Amino acid sequence: MKVRVWDIPTRLFHWSLVAAFAGAFFTSGTEWFLEYHTVFGYIALGLVVFRILWGFAGNRYARFSDFVGGWRRVRDYLRQAATLKPPRYLGHNPAVGWVVLFMLIMTVSLVATGIITYSGEEGRGFWAGLITRDTGIFFREIHDFLAALALAVIVIHVSAALFHDFILKENIILSMVTGTKEDPATWSERVGHMRPVDRPSSLRLVALIFAAILIGLGVRFLPPQERKIRFTGEVSEQVKVVTPKGYTARIKPDPKWKEECSPCHNAFHPTLLPAASWKRIMDGLNNHFGEDVSLDPATRREILDYLVSSSAERSTTEASKKLLASIKKGEVPLKITGIPYWRDKHSEISADVFKRKSVGSEANCLACHPGAAVGSFEDKDVHVPD
């Protein structure tokens, strides 16, 4: 005789969380999949929020009150398990109850530290512009540590499940798929329940509706800022700057800048140089790399204001932060292509490539970076033309 133990939401949650963790695991460690990595993180967070609600409003065996007990219970259970004679639980045993709690807390902590890292280091995600690069780097360490801890607990959890299946012959892994277990009435011994049977709560419907709303909101708002740059020149990632008030804001290109600074080369995005560099460039227009590109004072002022208001210091992009960090103290570079970070990133590209007809010069950023016009230089969008 079989009895139903795990309701569908609990099972779906369990395997979806497994999938989200696996996804996050396989997309970690390389920037190329960073965006997908964050999607898995957001999904895991949504799942956990649902599971917490379900822990109060779900079916009996899904509820925290059914499986979360004190340390003494866990200890006794582990002792009995060591003798290979632990009591059988229809729902979660006290030990795995703690694992469930741990995984819920761990997921929330991982996502939180992940978002801080993403915002600080990459200048993307919820808190872009509000978190410094150093904070981002610091939280990455915590994020990595938590991930290793989670992995260790997952290994223990899976080993324990295998122990139940193969040594205690309880077949619990399959029960998380089918939802059913052997009826305890047919077990001859060792039946352990933490609470007497009670009726499922009527809050369940509320929780389900709430979950549906959450999923809806998640689909609408949670995907990381899509930043697909197609080679049609369509760019949806918006490079942002921090305004003097501390908000992050999109950069509105200045029409005069577009007009005056693009006849000879593509207009270089303001986020690529520090304010001091822009000032010096705009002060020396009568001898601009050998050319006289003087402007009337009003136009010069407007362009300068625009360049300074969105200079590298204000920018939230990784390129700006890294360019700035590599400039020696006291130096005011006039060329982006002279900044150590730029040199370093392009050191493997041979001079012939820059001389190609399709490129022309190092300064023709747009030839290889389709998002250059809006200040976007993501690694994975790079496309060196033949």
Ligand code: HEC
């Ligand atoms: C008459 C043509 C002309 C105009 C107009 C012009 N530039 Fe330039 N600019 C040049 C030349 C030539 C170079 C040197 C390119 C090189 O070394 O490959 C240059 C280089 C630069 C560089 C350095 C690029 C690098 O290699 O990192 C910056 C920054 C720059 N210009 C900004 C501006 C701004 C801002 C304006 C608008 C106010 C502007 N330019 C307008 C001709 C022009």
Ligand code: HEC
């Ligand atoms: C001939 C093609 C080419 C040109 C021209 C070029 N780049 Fe690049 N750039 C690349 C390649 C390839 C990479 C990737 C290097 C790597 O994978 O580490 C890159 C990397 C970068 C990065 C680092 C991106 C990241 O996320 O790590 C920045 C920033 C950048 N380029 C800015 C510029 C700017 C600004 C210009 C124009 C002044 C420019 N590039 C001109 C090919 C080019």
